Amino acid sequence: MPRAVTKERTALHELDREWLAASPFCLIATADADGACDVSPKGDPPGFTLVLDDTTIAIPERPGNRRADGFLNILANPHVGLIYLVPGRNETLRINGRARLLREAPFFDQMVVKGHRPQLALVVEIEQIFFHCAKAFMRSSLWKPATWDPGVLPPHAQIVKAIQPTEESLAELERYYGAQYAERLYRS
DSSP, X not given: OHHHHHTOBSSOOHHHHHHHHHOOEEEEEEEOTTOOEEEEEEEOSTTOSEEEETTEEEEEOOOOOSOOHHHHHHHHOOEEXXXXXXXXXXXXXXXXEEEEEESOOGGGGGGOBTTBOOSOEEEEXXXXXXXXXXXXXXXXXXXXXXXXXXXXXXXXXXXXXXXSOOSSOHHHHHHHTSHHHXXXXXXX
């Protein structure tokens, strides 16, 4: 369809900027030199992705699982694919481009959240950008609370205890993933 082909752009439109300003969450897809893939979620308050210019964005790195799979991939293969979500919206904003890691830049000061400045940022040079259709979200009813059933699966602490070799007891894991877990979001 012509509309599917003509939606691709190579620079940010004002509506892309508005979407990035409203988005609190994105998925970053990477692949290593051999093509082994990784997808990592990134989230912060809406607007966490900083627009540097019409073809460049920066994403702050926050403490996570400390595996650094995506970063290791980027060092071997700079191609990335990003999908930005806005809660309640069925469309997504897709950005494909080349990424590099920065340890320091003046714009890091604009990425402070709750007093925490990122130690790294992922800078993406945009090669392709477009809005993706809503069909997958509509089919899944992802944003319809009536379809949500968090109790269909065991709590995360139980999953960790069942799958991972860990010395912690289930009670210790429940404390770790309990109320204090959210308090440690921005700590290293």
